[in-house]
Amino acid sequence: MSILAHASPDLRSLGASVEAAQMNAARTLLRELASRVADAGDMLAGLPAELRAGRAESYTRHIAYADPHGAFTIAYLIWRPGQFSPVHGHKTWCTYQVLQGELSETHYRWDPSTRTAIPHGRVVRRPGDVVTAVQGLRQIHRLGNASEQVAVSLHIYGVAESDICTGVNHLVQAEGRTDSARP
Numbered sequence: 001m002s003i004l005a006h007a008s009p010d011l012r013s014l015g016a017s018v019e020a021a022q023m024n025a026a027r028t029l030l031r032e033l034a035s036r037v038a039d040a041g042d043m044l045a046g047l048p049a050e051l052r053a054g055r056a057e058s059y060t061r062h063i064a065y066a067d068p069h070g071a072f073t074i075a076y077l078i079w080r081p082g083q084f085s086p087v088h089g090h091k092t093w094c095t096y097q098v099l100q101g102e103l104s105e106t107h108y109r110w111d112p113s114t115r116t117a118i119p120h121g122r123v124v125r126r127p128g129d130v131v132t133a134v135q136g137l138r139q140i141h142r143l144g145n146a147s148e149q150v151a152v153s154l155h156i157y158g159v160a161e162s163d164i165c166t167g168v169n170h171l172v173q174a175e176g177r178t179d180s181a182r183p
């Protein structure tokens, strides 16, 4: 298989149309998903107490539900104080809800000229908050726990359980930081 070096104007136009259609579909999906997650009830009740402490090494993921057709996976994430994700965009759509504690979310803007993510703000997410993200580099973020208490969140990703480690986070270089550093 090869990729044409120079796509014709018609092919480029078709590509742009496909991208727009995909984006519309993803935004419609995420709107409905956010509303269903918000109405889903007490999701923390489904996480056994012995799994709520997390681990010292890094934030911890527990699969809560895997779609039998591999279309999506639901997972709990446990964040001890000081544990953060790397800076990343997404290879698939995703959404999360904070269930316990506070999560700190730093947003980044992608600079294609330097292929670097530039930070542009930070928000604190609290229990009940629902956040969605589309596939790609439009929504780059870094999520973690800057508080002194353990935080728990519920995440839904548009991948099969077997792809959750490699098929979700699109890791990127961020301006002025290393991923091991706190915000």
Ligand SMILES: [Fe+2]
Pocket (backbone or CB within 6 Å): 088, 089, 090, 094, 133, 141, 143
């Ligand atoms: Fe993310």
